[in-house]
Amino acid sequence: MDAPALMAAAEAARAMAHAPYSRFTVGxxxxxxxxxxxxxxxxxNASYGATLCAERVALGAAVARGQRRFTAIAVAGPAGIALSPCGLCRQVLSEFAPDGHLxxxxxxxxxxPRQATLAALLPDAFGPDQLHPG
Structure with missing residues (x-):
């Protein structure tokens, strides 16, 4: 995996963000x-609850293309701010990385540069085992 190229792709996606209210663009x-x-x-979206995060937009588009297995995700935001996926995005990503190795x-x-596994960012993620215990 070429981490700099993946981060560059996230930066390029950030340039396409629609953030007229917060001006906080993320790719x-x-x-x-x-x-x-x-x-x-x-x-x-003007109704903030309807806003979509960059990570979930990427995941939804990949799933729509038939992709179900992922190895990494890069997230890029404004300079000078440490940024990682929000809790909701972590949970949604965990659906496709049940081992937490993303x-x-x-x-x-x-x-x-910083990196972490999804398991480190979301320990004890909620998943199918909680829906259908033992």
Missing amino acids: AALLCADGSIQPGCNVE LVLMRAADGS
Whole structure:
């Protein structure tokens, strides 16, 4: 996996964000198991609850293309801000990474690269086992 290229794809997606209210643009790039990259950007709505995060936009587009297995996701936001997927995005991503090994690429506030597994960002994720115990 080429982490700088994946982060660059997230930055390119960020340029397409629709954030007229917050002006807080975010891009994501999801690396599919077949090597393809699915970009996504945040899409705000005047009814804030209807806003879509970049990570979920990328995931939805990848699923619509028939992708179900992913190895990494990069998230890019405004300079000077440490950014990682929100709790809702972490939960949605965990549906497709039940082992928690999905690699999440981010940047620290100083711009240096950071990475973590989804399991580290969302320990004890809610999943199918909780729906159908024992």
